[in-house]
Structures are given as C-alpha cells and as structure tokens.
C-alpha cells in the first residue's frame with residue numbers, strides 16, 4: 088500500500104503535473120484521520136437534522152458540505168487557554184472545527200437537544216453556538232459577521248503579549264458585505280500595527296436564498312485583501328488535501344510574520360440554509376466526503392470495508408450520544424440568568440430561592 092496520498096489543488100482545474108506536486112502530499116495516516124473526522128461530522132449533521140424533524144430537538148443549523156475545510160482547520164488550531172494559544176471566532180457552520188479540535192460528539196448533541204448538560208450554553212443557545220474558554224473558542228452569536236470585528240481584538244492582545252498565537256476567524260460569503268468584515272481587514276493591516284489574523288471565508292455561493300453571483304462584483308472575496316496588502320488564496324474547500332495545505336500556509340504566515348492572511352474556501356451547502364428552509368439534501372452539489380472516499384479507494388489507501396467500518400462506528404457513537412441526552416435534564420426557569428451576565432446574578436445578587444419568575 089502506498090504511504091502517502093497526493094491530491095489535487097482543484098480537482099478539475101489543475102493539469103496532471105500539478106496533481107502530483109510534492110506540495111500537495113499528505114501522509115496516509117493523516118488522510119485516514121481526516122476521513123474519520125469528516126465522516127463523524129457528516130453523520131452527526133445528518134442525525135441532528137433528523138432530531139430537528141422528529142421532535143428530539145427544535146432547530147438545526149450546521150455545515151454539511153464544509154467537513155473537509157473545517158476539520159483541517161480544527162486539527163491545525165493550537166488548542167489551549169490564553170494568548171499563547173490560538174483563538175477561534177466561529178459562525179454556525181463549524182462542527183467540523185470543534186470535532187477537529189477534539190470535542191466529543193456528545194457535547195454537540197447536548198446543545199442540539201438543549202439539555203442542561205450542554206457545556207457551551209447550558210441548553211439555552213442554538214446548536215453550533217459554541218463557547219469554550221479553555222480552548223479559546225469565543226462565544227458564537229447568531230448575529231452574522233460580528234466575529235470578524237472581534238477577531239482583531241484577540242489578535243491585538245496576542246501581539247502585545249508576545250508568543251506566536253494566531254487568531255482565526257471564519258464566516259460565510261454573504262456576510263462579508265457587512266462593515267464588520269471591512270473593519271477586520273482595516274484593523275488587521277494598519278501599517279506597523281499588523282495583526283496575526285487568519286481571515287477565513289467559506290463561500291457556498293448563497294446567503295440564505297440569495298445567490299452570490301447576484302451580489303458580488305469582485306471575482307473572489309480574497310481580492311478585497313489586495314487593497315490592504317493582505318495576501319490570500321482561493322482554495323477548493325471540498326478537497327481536504329488542498330485545504331490542509333492552504334491552512335498550513337495561512338497559519339505559518341500569521342504565526343511567523345505576525346500579519347494577516349486570507350483564505351476563501353469554495354464549499355458546498357448540502358442541506359440548504361437550516362431546518363427553517365427544510366434541510367433537505369441538495370442533489371447537485373459536490374460532496375466532499377464521497378469525493379475523498381473515491382480518492383482513498385483509487386489510491387488504495389483504504390478499502391471499501393474499512394470505509395464502511397468508519398461510517399458504522401460513527402453512527403453507533405452518535406446514536407449512543409442521542410440515547411444519553413434523552414436521559415439528561417433540561418434547563419429550568421431558575422437557570423434563566425445563570426451565566427447571562429458576569430458575575431451571574433443568580434450566584435451573587437439574588438436570594439437563593441430566586442427563580443426569575445413572577446411571584
């Protein structure tokens with residue numbers, strides 16, 4: 088069996104010579120690891136969609152179609168608390184990032200089912216609205232794009248405190264129209280005060296139901312970085328090999344030069360916007376998991392049976408998590424103010440029997 092997998096930068100565009108460039112190799116073990124993460128993520132998304140339809144949960148949003156890019160990002164983030172580690176400002180399509188960082192699927196299912204055990208919001212926030220202080224995961228908001236204007240803040244603090252920590256920020260293409268995105272570019276690139284911000288955009292071609300070609304006059308979003316002297320690249324976000332290398336380049340640039348870098352990943356949106364738009368599978372979009380499996384089989388890096396086993400194990404793990412959250416408690420009215428403000432009024436201001444409800 089070959090020990091390394093060589094993948095194309097953009098499967099359909101690159102001439103054969105480039106498909107085999109040394110630049111685009113990944114060790115076989117890493118390919119299998121990425122595949123396992125992508126499959127767990129996809130199966131998790133599919134089960135969560137089912138939960139939203141079966142009454143086991145209420146609302147679903149997520150990133151089926153972004154597994155390749157997001158798992159690569161999660162695996163490359165330097166995980167820990169404080170400025171020496173990387174910070175990550177996410178939006179609502181990033182389970183792959185957290186799984187890549189090592190989050191158990193159970194914690195995602197807990198937020199999906201809105202149980203009290205949800206470590207990100209105690210069951211009070213939408214799914215994918217992560218918040219994890221010990222991994223520098225900044226709380227996700229439903230208000231799109233605000234993450235881009237917050238990112239220079241953590242990067243400024245990282246630059247001042249020394250070290251080589253990076254701030255990564257990610258969001259969708261439609262949201263880049265908002266001023267927050269421009270603020271991110273401006274604050275990250277001030278001459279002499281540049282900041283180590285890895286500015287990522289997952290471009291799925293849609294903003295809910297608005298097609299991006301009706302909104303963007305520029306050829307690619309990273310072109311906007313040129314005006315600010317921010318280098319960047321467009322990558323096939325459906326290709327985990329290309330995504331891995333693009334992200335490596337981006338992290339290396341930010342980590343060593345302490346300056347910003349932009350990556351626009353072209354990705355698919357396989358189940359529409361969210362459960363609000365039905366979440367049915369979209370038939371004519373590229374599927375990164377299926378495409379990667381074809382390459383792994385073609386290069387004899389995995390057998391059909393091994394791939395099937397990865398799917399079965401993922402399904403079993405997720406079903407076990409769903410079974411468990413059915414037994415877990417939900418938030419009560421008494422928790423309504425807990426962690427809403429700091430310090431929590433329930434802990435510090437109100438009497439012990441305070442419920443927040445009218446007497």
Ligand SMILES: Cc1ncc(C[n+]2csc(CCOP(=O)(O)OP(=O)(O)O)c2C)c(N)n1
Pocket residue numbers: 180229230231258259260261262263291293294295360
């Ligand atoms: C400030 C703000 N405006 C509008 C919305 C409503 N909204 C939610 S998602 C969305 C589309 C975002 O599209 P894009 O940024 O491309 O990300 P995608 O969902 O395609 O990944 C909009 C307009 C919002 N949540 N916040």
